[in-house]
Amino acid sequence: MPEVTQNSLPDLTIHSTRVLTERGLKDMTLVIRKGKIEELLPGKQTLPDVPSEDVGNFLLMPGLIDSHVHVNEPGRTEWEGFETITRAAIAGGITTIVDMPLNSSPVTISANTFKEKLKSTQGKLYCNTGFWGGLVPGNAADLKELIETGVLGIKAFLTHSGIDEFPNVTEADLRIAMPSISDARIPLLVHAELEEPHAGIAAFEKNPSSYMAWLGSRPRSWEDKAVALMVGLCREFNCRVHIVHLSSSGSLEMLKKAKASGLPLTVETCPQYLYFCAEDIPDGNTLYKCAPPIREQENNERLWKALKEGIIDFVVTDHSPATPELKKIETGNLKEAWGGIASLQFSLPVMWTGARKQGFSLKEIAALMSANVASFIGYEYSKGLIKKGYDADLVVWDPNQQFKVDEKSIQFRHKLSPYTGETLYGEVKQTYVGGKKVYENGAVIGAPEGKLLLRQRN
Ligand SMILES: [Zn+2]
Known part of the structure; x- marks a missing residue:
């Protein structure tokens, strides 16, 4: 001993x-x-x-885990980077993030580009950080080595990703890649929208600052068709499939049935699809632009119900910032603006503010923002619970305290978020990563000692 x-x-x-x-x-x-x-x-x-x-x-809870974060480093650090985003994470009680493969340059689609990504994190991580690899047309042969290098899963798009170096896949590409992803028993994360021509697209072109026109251009049916395709492929290849940022309530019944039949299928949604509703979004404000879009209140009420019923497994942010120039703040042109919402630091209070009205308990929030995400990324035996032997990744917060989101408190790179000025419940007081206090009352106090989370073999 x-x-x-x-x-x-x-x-x-x-x-x-x-x-x-x-x-x-x-x-x-x-x-x-x-x-x-x-x-x-x-x-x-x-x-x-x-x-x-x-x-x-004050409430002492497992630190949050956010498995959907676009960090953009290396190569697009003027949008966001590991240092700023992990500081924002701990200021929001988030102790682990997982980075998306597409907004960096190079994109993470091979073992070599993944190694470059790992190098770019050195000395910058204030919280634990894992990584998704990417599937694009033509890189299926590189997946095995990429997976062996330690990515936690593979992400693909069924529609244009916004990044030209990360083109979307077709069903044929998925069929080539899914056997190796299935063998590795890691999830295939899918941006599920399948584009189809319809009148709403031309209407949006004519009226590019109208939020309702933007919403009309990306109907629920795009998501529902893509989800149906992925449910079918999940069944055929017995491959773990994960639907990222579900926004359409039209897919819920199908997902409920598929999950009930035992398919290895998981689903996430994001705070913006629950907290905001399209009816209240002002025209010409690009901070609310994301894809799929934030939908109507009636749709979003059904997303809340699906969270309660377990049809949706967890909530993560899809934090996807860009520079003010790319966000077209000045012109308010929703067509030209980068699609993506910056929100990482505020996910806990945003969710709690909405969830308490919907009758959710603190235990349910902890499951939806920590334990269930830990299971998804393969860390259910060390993260997501306050339990003997588990990692001391913790958040201390006051669910009853209200505060106003102030631009000055924002730790992520660009102080651009649709939550600025919102009054929320649940201020984060302290954050611990690996047993060390790294954040307290508005100040980052720790050193960047977050760990790299590579895939645990089972
Ligand atoms: Zn995303």
């Missing part, structure tokens, strides 16, 4: 009267050693010679 470990003292204890455990809220003290939760003690306790934190009645 390693005597050193036996004899050394724990690194820290943290007490809260409201620790969110698997058995609900408990008054407990966490004993932290070497980045992990070593022990859960009842009530308030301190240990001789061990530093202690007492956060009183």
Whole structure:
């Protein structure tokens, strides 16, 4: 036995009267050693010679995991980068992110480009960071080596991705690639929209600053057709399929049936599809532009219900920023503006503000924003729960405290977010990554010591 470990003292204890455990809220003290939760003690306790934190009645919860983040580094760091985004993450109680393969240059579509990406993270990660690889037409032969290098899964688009170096795939491309993705037992993440000509496209061209025209140009049927295609391929190849950023409620019944039949299918949606509704979005404001679009209130109410029923597995941001020039802030032209919403730092309060009105519990929010995402990325045995032996990735927050989103508090690169000025419930007080306090009351206080999350073989 390693005597050193036996004899050394724990690194820290943290007490809260409201620790969110698997058995609900408990008054407990966490004993932290070497980045992990070593022990859960009842009530308030301190240990001789061990530093202690007492956060009183603030909620102590597993840190959030956001598996849908466009970091854009290397190559497009003027849009966003690892340092700024991971600082924003910890300011929002997010302790792990997973980066999308497409907005960097080069795009992450081979083992070599993935190695370049890993290099670009050095000394910059304030939170743990994993990576998705990309499937594009013609790179199926490179997937095996890319997967072996440690990506957590493979992402593909069924419609134009916005990045020319990352073209979308067809059904034929998917058929070539899915056997190897299935063999690796990792998920295939799909942007599920299949474009079809219809009158709404020309109407939007004529009226490019109208939000309703933008919405009309990307109907629910595009998503529903793409989801139907992916459900069929999921069944045929017995390959894990994950629908990213579901916005159309028209797909829910089909997804419910497919999941009930035992298919390895998972689904995410994003805070913007739940918090906002199309009826309230002003024309000429490009901060709300994303694809698929934010839909009508009636649609979004059904997304909330699907979260409650487990048809949608979890909520992640799809944080996808760009420069103010590309966002066309000045002209308000929704057609020309980059599609993508910057929101990472505010996902917890945004979701909680909406969810408390919908009758969700704190335990449900923790599952939807942490434990369920941990399972999805293959880290369910070390992340997403406050449990003995689990990583001490934690958030301390006050679900009852309201605050106004202030541009000055934004840690991500460009202070452009549709949430600026919103009054939200749930201020983040402290964030711990690997047992170290890295954020407290508005200030990043830790060093960039986040870990790289590579695929765990099973
Ligand atoms: Zn995305």
